[in-house]
Amino acid sequence: MYETTYHRAESVADAATRLAGAEDGKLLAGGQTLLPTMKQRLAAPSDVIDLTHIADLKGIAETGGGVRIGAATTHAEVAGSEIVKRLLPGLAALAGHIGDPHVRHRGTIGGSLANNDPAADYPSAVLALGAVIHTYTRQLPAEEFFAGMFETALDEGEIITAVEFPAATASAYAKYPNPASRYAMAGVFVARLGDGGVRVAVTGAGQDGVFRHEGMEQALAGNFAAEALDGIAVDADEMLSDIHGSAEYRAHLVTVMAKRAVAACG
Amino acid sequence: MADVTMTVNGKTVSKTVEDRTLLVQFLREGAGLTGTHVGCDTSQCGACVVHVDGKAVKSCTMLAAQAAGSEVTTIEGLASGGELHPVQAAFREHHGLQCGFCTPGMIMAAVDMINRLGGPLDEATIRAELEGNICRCTGYHNIVKAIAAASAEMAGVRTAAE
Structure with missing residues (x-):
């Protein structure tokens, strides 16, 4: 160093x-x-x-219709939060499988989002749930926040202060972790929202980082069951290809993980 | 340079170190506590796990300055009055160490998981909780056995004390 x-x-x-x-x-x-x-x-x-000694950036609170998580809240704190487990069990489970226990004691949600690693877990939950990222100066909807690999809409020096998640009727996350790094080779977050809509966000697999799969969302809105995803294509041309897995392999994994997440929604 | 003061195994340690000094360097070179090991140096192997304010962390992935003001426990701080901690005793009893290099991190991770989850712990839980610790000798089997035995013993002790 x-x-x-x-x-x-x-x-x-x-x-x-x-x-x-x-x-x-x-x-x-x-x-x-x-x-x-x-x-x-x-x-x-x-x-x-x-940033980790700033009291304003810490803590988890139930808001009118969801959960507000301070940017310096650790993965272990999110995973163990009774509020998150009750309102967004998929988010709690996601946080509980990031890295390893020691990493989860230090890593924070704000840091993960600002870095926007294409294989990080949190971006899928933020995008699928339609969370809002609060910064020192403004609020950014998830749709506008992620801007490709390691890129976000944050300005130079802009600091994330909190992430506000709306509650969902059901939520679940399934990932296939790289056996060495524990980063997602494909991770899929499925959320059923209060208005009856379904949102599916994929991390770890796409060439441009996290993305929503509208074909899956439409199929699941009609029939919220794993078999509804049979025959829904995932375009291998848009997937990452590296020593850990080819684009075709990742495209296949996305469907398998999406089915597991739907099944886990119960 | 940064003046860094923290409590290590119950004793106050103050050093003036470079800002880039890692916690593991502070412990090994500053405090002379070489039980905490540097294995991979890439934040993966867990040989450097210590407890900071009661939580297991990789001390190669934290600056000493970040830990200023904190309470740190290392492998040297586990035994009390010459009597091994139950996890240490279980590693000896169940042959949970071979070359011994990963052992300090394994034991600190084990104590952390028992503190968080209670006991007795089952094999699947122990293996999942050891994801951040790599051993290249024993194939993990005896490490898992040792942690299972220690978690059961510590749960029993707790029950008996209540």
């Missing part, structure tokens, strides 16, 4: 000021991606601004 300067921000405003004053600063949320990247010298920020 190259030299860097550590800052412990006391508030979101303090973090923004410190970031603006840094030559090439980076926000440090859970650090479970940033620190390994810095150790490999693939990132060399002049300053790292630690």
Whole structure:
């Protein structure tokens, strides 16, 4: 790791000021991606601004029609939250299978979303549930937030403060993890919404990161059962292909994971 | 440079270190506690697992400065008064270690999972909870047996004490 300067921000405003004053600063949320990247010298920020001691960024609260999760809330806290387990069991289960127990004690939802790794788990839940990402300055609907691999609609220096999820009638997530990294080779989040609509979001498999599969959504809106997905095509031309799996393999996995998620919705 | 103070195994440790110093370096080189190991250095193997404020973390994936003000427990802090912690004793009893390199992280992960989930723990739970810890000798079987035995013993002790 190259030299860097550590800052412990006391508030979101303090973090923004410190970031603006840094030559090439980076926000440090859970650090479970940033620190390994810095150790490999693939990132060399002049300053790292630690967000995890800011009280305003922590905690899980039930809102009128859903759940608000502070950006610095860890995966373990989301997985163990009684509120999340009751209102969005698929989201709790997703959080409980990110990485490993030690990673889940440090990694945060805000950090995961800001990084937008194409194989990260959270983006699928955020997109399928139609969550709203709150930042220091504005609110971004999930549809506008994700902008391709490792790209988001966040401006330079913009800090995520919370994510607000609407409650769903049913929700479930199924993923096929890479056996070594535990990142999704294909992960599918299925949500049945209060208006009767169904949303399906896929992570780990698409060339441009997380995406919704409208063919599956329409089929499931008509018949919410795993067999409704038989014959629904997943286009291999739009899938990732790498040493871990070909595009055709991932396209197949997407359907299998989608069926498992539907079955898990009960 | 950063002035970093934390409590390690009940004792206050203060050092002036580079900001980029990892917690594991602080513990090994600063506090002289070499029981915590560096295995992969890529945040995967879990040989460096310690507890920070009661939670298992990979100390190679946390800056020492991030842990300033925290309570840290390492493998050296588990035994009390020369008597092994039940998980340590179970690893010896069930031959849960071979070369011993992964053992500190395995034991810290095991204590964390028993603290969180209670006991006795079944095999599937133990194996799932060990996803962040890699062993290249024993094939995990005896590690899992040791944790199962320790979790049952600790649950029994808790019941007896209640």
